[in-house]
Amino acid sequence: MHIPDGFLSLPIAIAAFATTIVFWIVSFRKVKNSLDERQVPIMGLLTALFFAAQMINYPILGGTTAHLLGGASLGIILGPYAGCISMSIILVLQCLLFGDGGITALGANAFNMGVVSVFVPALLILAFNKVTKGRGLFAWIFISAFAADFLSAIFAGVELGFSVPTFQYGIKIAVSAMAINHSVIGVIEGIVTVVLIATLLKVRPDVLSKSSILKDLPFFKASNRVEQWSA
Amino acid sequence: MKVKGDLVKSLNRKTVVVGLALAAVFVVIGNFVFSYALETLDVQAERLGLSGENVLEAPFPEYTIPGFDSIWGSVLLGIASLFLIFTVTIVVANLLKKKGQDS
Numbered sequence: 001m002h003i004p005d006g007f008l009s010l011p012i013a014i015a016a017f018a019t020t021i022v023f024w025i026v027s028f029r030k031v032k033n034s035l036d037e038r039q040v041p042i043m044g045l046l047t048a049l050f051f052a053a054q055m056i057n058y059p060i061l062g063g064t065t066a067h068l069l070g071g072a073s074l075g076i077i078l079g080p081y082a083g084c085i086s087m088s089i090i091l092v093l094q095c096l097l098f099g100d101g102g103i104t105a106l107g108a109n110a111f112n113m114g115v116v117s118v119f120v121p122a123l124l125i126l127a128f129n130k131v132t133k134g135r136g137l138f139a140w141i142f143i144s145a146f147a148a149d150f151l152s153a154i155f156a157g158v159e160l161g162f163s164v165p166t167f168q169y170g171i172k173i174a175v176s177a178m179a180i181n182h183s184v185i186g187v188i189e190g191i192v193t194v195v196l197i198a199t200l201l202k203v204r205p206d207v208l209s210k211s212s213i214l215k216d217l218p219f220f221k222a223s224n225r226v227e228q229w230s231a
Numbered sequence: 232m233k234v235k236g237d238l239v240k241s242l243n244r245k246t247v248v249v250g251l252a253l254a255a256v257f258v259v260i261g262n263f264v265f266s267y268a269l270e271t272l273d274v275q276a277e278r279l280g281l282s283g284e285n286v287l288e289a290p291f292p293e294y295t296i297p298g299f300d301s302i303w304g305s306v307l308l309g310i311a312s313l314f315l316i317f318t319v320t321i322v323v324a325n326l327l328k329k330k331g332q333d334s
Contacts, residue, residue, distance in 0.1 A: 003272065005285045031324075032331035040324045041243045045250040048317040052254035055261030055294065055309060057268040065268050082324075089320050097312065099289030160272075168279055181271040204246060206239060 001069065001156060001182070002094065002109055005102030009163040016159060017107025023084055023115045030081040036210050043078055047086040050074060054090070058188060066185040069152060071117025072145035072193045077200065079212035080122040087114035112155045117148040121193075122213045134218040141197055142190035149189045153182030251313060258309035262302055 050070030074083035161171025
C-alpha cells in the first residue's frame with residue numbers, strides 16, 4: 001500500500017500533499033485541546049503496535065501479499081484526529097528510516113492510510129450508533145474496519161490511475177487490482193479490530209471510555225466497569 | 232480521586248509493557264514467518280518497468296542494517312524502531328497537550 005517515488009504524477013502528488021496538510025493542521029489543533037493525559041501512553045503504545053503489525057505480510061491473491069493498516073483501530077480507540085497523527089508518525093518514520101513509501105508520495109500515503117483509513121471507520125461507527133443505538137457494535141466495527149482498508153486501496157488506485165503517463169494502467173485497472181487484493185486484508189483488519197476492542201473492553205474499559213467515537217455509545221454508558229475506572 | 236489516578240497510571244504502565252512485548256512478537260513473526268512481501272503495487276510496477284526507487288536514500292533500506300546481513304539484525308532493528316516510534320509519539324502527544332494547556 002506504500003506508494004514509492006516515481007509512481008505518482010506531480011499534480012496528483014501535490015494535490016494529495018495539500019489535502020493531507022489540511023487534515024494534519026486540523027488534527028493537531030483538535031488533539032492539543034482534547035488529549036487526556038492518560039491517553040498519551042496508550043497513543044504511544046498503539047502507534048508502536050501498528051508499526052509492528054505492518055511488518056507482517058499476509059499472503060493474499062495471486063501470490064501477492066498485503067499488511068494490516070491499523071487505521072480503524074487507531075481511529076476508533078484514539079479518535080480520528082489522534083489516530084491521524086499516530087498513523088502519520090508511523091508513515092513518516094517508515095519513509096525516512098526504511099524507504100517504505102517515497103518522500104514525494106508521502107502526502108498520498110498519509111492521505112490513504114492516515115486520513116481515509118482512520119476517519120472512515122470513525123465516522124461510520126458514529127453513523128451506525130445513530131441508526132442502531134449501539135446494537136450490533138462488533139459487527140459495525142468489523143464492517144468499518146473492512147471499509148477502511150477497502151477505501152484506502154481504492155483511493156490509492158485512483159491516485160495511481162490518474163497518474164497517467166507515469167502509471168500507465170489507467171484508473172480502471174489500478175483501482176480494481178488494488179481493491180480486489182486489499183479486500184482480503186480488509187477481512188483480517190476487521191477481525192483484528194474487533195478482537196482488540198473486545199479485549200480492551202474486558203481489561204481496560206477506561207481506555208475506550210476516553211474515545212471520542214465510543215464514549216457516547218449506550219453500550220459503554222451502561223458499563224459499570226467504565227464508571228469504575230473513570231476519574 | 233488521586234488513588235484512581237495512580238491506579239490508572241499503574242494500569243497504563245502494565246498495558247504498555249504487555250503491548251510492547253506483543254509488538255516485539257509481531258516484529259519476530261514479520262521477520263521469520265511472514266517476511267515474504269510482494270504487494271499488488273510491486274507486481275503492477277514490475278509489469279510497467281517502473282523501478283520504484285526512492286528519491287531519498289534511507290539509512291535502513293527494506294528494514295535491514297546495511298552490512299549486517301542477518302535476519303537477527305532486522306529483528307533488532309524492528310524492536311529498536313518500536314521503542315523509537317513509541318517515544319516519538321509520546322513526545323509529540325505531550326508537546327501538543329502542553330501547547331493546548333498554554334493556549
